[in-house]
Amino acid sequence: MGEAMVKVDDEAVTVSDVAAETRSLTPHVAISRIIMLVNPLSGSVGPRAAGEAEAILAGYGCEASVVALEGDLFDSQINAALEAKPDVLLVLAGDGTAGTIASRAGPDGPLVAPLPGGTMNMLPKALYGTADWKLALRRALEDGVPQPVAGGEVRDGDLCQSFYCAAIFGSPALWAPAREAMRTGKLKLAWLHARRALRRAFSGRLRFSLDGRKSRRAEALVLISPMISRAMDENTGLEAAAMNPSDAMQAFRLAAHAVMDDWRQDPAVTTRATQRVAIRARSRIPAVIDGEPVQLHHEARVKFLPKAFRALAPRPPAAEDTV
Numbered sequence: 001m002g003e004a005m006v007k008v009d010d011e012a013v014t015v016s017d018v019a020a021e022t023r024s025l026t027p028h029v030a031i032s033r034i035i036m037l038v039n040p041l042s043g044s045v046g047p048r049a050a051g052e053a054e055a056i057l058a059g060y061g062c063e064a065s066v067v068a069l070e071g072d073l074f075d076s077q078i079n080a081a082l083e084a085k086p087d088v089l090l091v092l093a094g095d096g097t098a099g100t101i102a103s104r105a106g107p108d109g110p111l112v113a114p115l116p117g118g119t120m121n122m123l124p125k126a127l128y129g130t131a132d133w134k135l136a137l138r139r140a141l142e143d144g145v146p147q148p149v150a151g152g153e154v155r156d157g158d159l160c161q162s163f164y165c166a167a168i169f170g171s172p173a174l175w176a177p178a179r180e181a182m183r184t185g186k187l188k189l190a191w192l193h194a195r196r197a198l199r200r201a202f203s204g205r206l207r208f209s210l211d212g213r214k215s216r217r218a219e220a221l222v223l224i225s226p227m228i229s230r231a232m233d234e235n236t237g238l239e240a241a242a243m244n245p246s247d248a249m250q251a252f253r254l255a256a257h258a259v260m261d262d263w264r265q266d267p268a269v270t271t272r273a274t275q276r277v278a279i280r281a282r283s284r285i286p287a288v289i290d291g292e293p294v295q296l297h298h299e300a301r302v303k304f305l306p307k308a309f310r311a312l313a314p315r316p317p318a319a320e321d322t323v
Helices: 015-020 049-060 071-083 095-105 122-128 133-143 171-183 187-200 248-260
Strands: 005-008 011-014 033-038 063-068 088-093 111-116 144-156 159-163 166-170 206-210 216-218 220-224 238-243 269-274 276-280 285-289 292-296 299-314
Touching: 033 049, 033 071, 049 063, 049 088, 049 133, 071 095, 088 095, 088 133, 095 111, 095 122, 095 159, 095 292, 095 299, 111 122, 111 133, 111 144, 122 133, 122 299, 133 144, 133 299, 159 292, 166 206, 206 220, 216 238, 220 276
Parallel strands: 033 063, 033 088, 088 111, 111 299
Antiparallel strands: 005 011, 144 159, 144 299, 166 220, 166 285, 206 216, 206 276, 220 238, 238 269, 276 299, 285 292
């Protein structure tokens, strides 16, 4: 039988062909052993991803193994990978799975490289600047440095969920599907999602308190990690953005911003830094946590995590390089 063919960078090659072209690993951290977890059922991964990943990793001259995650075995496979203590744990899966694994690794676990394998890919795009998992993989392995990633932790009864990009609380959380539909060119679906969100506007405002201060009311509250925030340069807290439209016209404008561009530019949004947040409402609270929609109970608490986990990713460009 002939050797199996795989596609790497859109070219059909054999695993031995890739292995023969050894590529240099990043000089910023010692890497001798890699484990890569792949969820073939995730949105943008597919059944051939594990084979393609093996072919790519074969070209880096280090010990590497690829594990395809399987249904009920998810937890045991993730635990086994963490207990093996590799130098780098690569994750090609959806946003929720990648976030869960990063949370389990924690600040003292192995370096984690969450590659874009989901729908929104908020964390991978922030770390690698691309939605192409193969390109993100190469950037991590060839130019990566250990980076502490800050984030937040949402607690709601038994729920404890971390986020590393942003969490949206309140009816505008329903705008996230509209924005994603707009991004993918599904204009009719975007309008349907936006109209549904507008119908929910003013149905029940949130009450929230930042760092124990006096409770305030808002249509929605967005908490943004320092990695994503345009207003914060250091890991001093989460950027808290309160949305306060005063009437239906402002709500419509804010919805349009949420679908089309950066809603933080809207005058109905005010921001500040915070480390602890208490949120409550009269009814269940719709939320989107790093792109994953959830329904919270009447009360939730959020705290800032200055060092949630350690990522392997290229160093962000210096401020003077981005001007």
